[in-house]
Amino acid sequence: MVSDPGARRSMPGTDPVTGPTRKSNRRVVMTTCTAHGAAGFTNLLVTKEGGFIVLNPHVGNCCILRLDEHAATAMYHLFGEWLGYEPVSAVDG
Ligand SMILES: [Zn+2]
Numbered sequence: 602m603v604s605d606p607g608a609r610r611s612m613p614g615t616d617p618v619t620g621p622t623r624k625s626n627r628r629v630v631m632t633t634c635t636a637h638g639a640a641g642f643t644n645l646l647v648t649k650e651g652g653f654i655v656l657n658p659h660v661g662n663c664c665i666l667r668l669d670e671h672a673a674t675a676m677y678h679l680f681g682e683w684l685g686y687e688p689v690s691a692v693d694g
Pocket of ligand 1: 634635636637643658659
Protein backbone atom coordinates (compact mmCIF):
# COMPACT_ATOMS: atom_id res chain seq x y z
CA MET A 602 0.00 0.00 0.00
CA VAL A 603 1.35 3.40 -0.99
CA SER A 604 -0.06 6.28 1.05
CA ASP A 605 2.57 8.95 0.39
CA PRO A 606 1.70 10.97 -2.73
CA GLY A 607 5.36 11.95 -3.08
CA ALA A 608 6.35 8.31 -3.27
CA ARG A 609 3.80 7.71 -6.00
CA ARG A 610 5.13 10.66 -7.98
CA SER A 611 8.60 9.13 -8.11
CA MET A 612 7.41 5.73 -9.32
CA PRO A 613 8.68 4.72 -12.77
CA GLY A 614 6.01 4.98 -15.43
CA THR A 615 4.14 7.83 -13.82
CA ASP A 616 3.24 10.33 -16.49
CA PRO A 617 4.99 13.61 -15.60
CA VAL A 618 2.39 15.57 -17.55
CA THR A 619 -0.79 14.19 -16.03
CA GLY A 620 0.81 13.28 -12.70
CA PRO A 621 -0.50 10.74 -10.22
CA THR A 622 -3.46 12.74 -8.99
CA ARG A 623 -5.20 13.50 -12.30
CA LYS A 624 -7.50 10.95 -13.85
CA SER A 625 -5.65 9.29 -16.69
CA ASN A 626 -6.92 7.59 -19.83
CA ARG A 627 -3.76 5.47 -19.87
CA ARG A 628 -3.19 2.18 -18.11
CA VAL A 629 -0.46 -0.42 -18.37
CA VAL A 630 -1.58 -4.01 -17.86
CA MET A 631 0.89 -6.85 -17.29
CA THR A 632 0.18 -9.61 -19.80
CA THR A 633 2.03 -12.41 -21.55
CA CYS A 634 2.75 -12.43 -25.28
CA THR A 635 3.11 -15.95 -26.60
CA ALA A 636 4.82 -14.73 -29.79
CA HIS A 637 7.43 -12.51 -28.12
CA GLY A 638 7.16 -13.73 -24.53
CA ALA A 639 10.79 -14.60 -23.86
CA ALA A 640 11.00 -12.02 -21.07
CA GLY A 641 8.03 -13.60 -19.29
CA PHE A 642 5.67 -10.65 -19.40
CA THR A 643 4.45 -8.00 -21.78
CA ASN A 644 3.32 -4.50 -20.93
CA LEU A 645 0.01 -3.82 -22.64
CA LEU A 646 -0.69 -0.09 -22.89
CA VAL A 647 -4.42 0.58 -22.83
CA THR A 648 -5.57 4.08 -23.69
CA LYS A 649 -8.89 5.77 -24.27
CA GLU A 650 -8.80 8.04 -27.29
CA GLY A 651 -12.08 9.69 -28.04
CA GLY A 652 -14.59 6.93 -28.67
CA PHE A 653 -11.94 4.22 -29.00
CA ILE A 654 -10.13 1.91 -26.62
CA VAL A 655 -6.61 1.42 -27.98
CA LEU A 656 -4.51 -1.63 -27.09
CA ASN A 657 -0.78 -1.27 -27.67
CA PRO A 658 1.11 -4.47 -26.78
CA HIS A 659 4.77 -4.03 -25.80
CA VAL A 660 4.10 -0.26 -25.73
CA GLY A 661 5.99 -0.45 -29.02
CA ASN A 662 3.44 0.58 -31.66
CA CYS A 663 4.25 -2.66 -33.51
CA CYS A 664 0.61 -3.74 -33.54
CA ILE A 665 -2.19 -1.49 -32.31
CA LEU A 666 -5.78 -2.55 -31.83
CA ARG A 667 -8.47 0.12 -31.86
CA LEU A 668 -11.78 -0.99 -30.43
CA ASP A 669 -14.82 1.12 -31.18
CA GLU A 670 -17.67 1.22 -28.69
CA HIS A 671 -19.30 -1.88 -30.19
CA ALA A 672 -16.09 -3.94 -30.05
CA ALA A 673 -15.14 -2.69 -26.58
CA THR A 674 -18.62 -3.51 -25.28
CA ALA A 675 -18.38 -6.98 -26.80
CA MET A 676 -15.02 -7.54 -25.07
CA TYR A 677 -16.40 -6.19 -21.79
CA HIS A 678 -19.29 -8.62 -21.81
CA LEU A 679 -17.13 -11.51 -23.00
CA PHE A 680 -14.55 -10.99 -20.25
CA GLY A 681 -17.32 -10.62 -17.70
CA GLU A 682 -18.90 -13.87 -18.84
CA TRP A 683 -15.60 -15.77 -18.78
CA LEU A 684 -14.62 -14.32 -15.40
CA GLY A 685 -17.97 -15.26 -13.94
CA TYR A 686 -19.26 -11.76 -13.23
CA GLU A 687 -22.94 -11.05 -13.25
CA PRO A 688 -24.22 -8.74 -15.99
CA VAL A 689 -23.75 -5.09 -15.01
CA SER A 690 -27.48 -4.46 -14.90
CA ALA A 691 -27.81 -7.11 -12.17
CA VAL A 692 -24.97 -5.76 -9.99
CA ASP A 693 -25.94 -3.19 -7.40
CA GLY A 694 -22.77 -2.89 -5.39
ZN1 LIG B 1 4.33 -9.71 -28.79
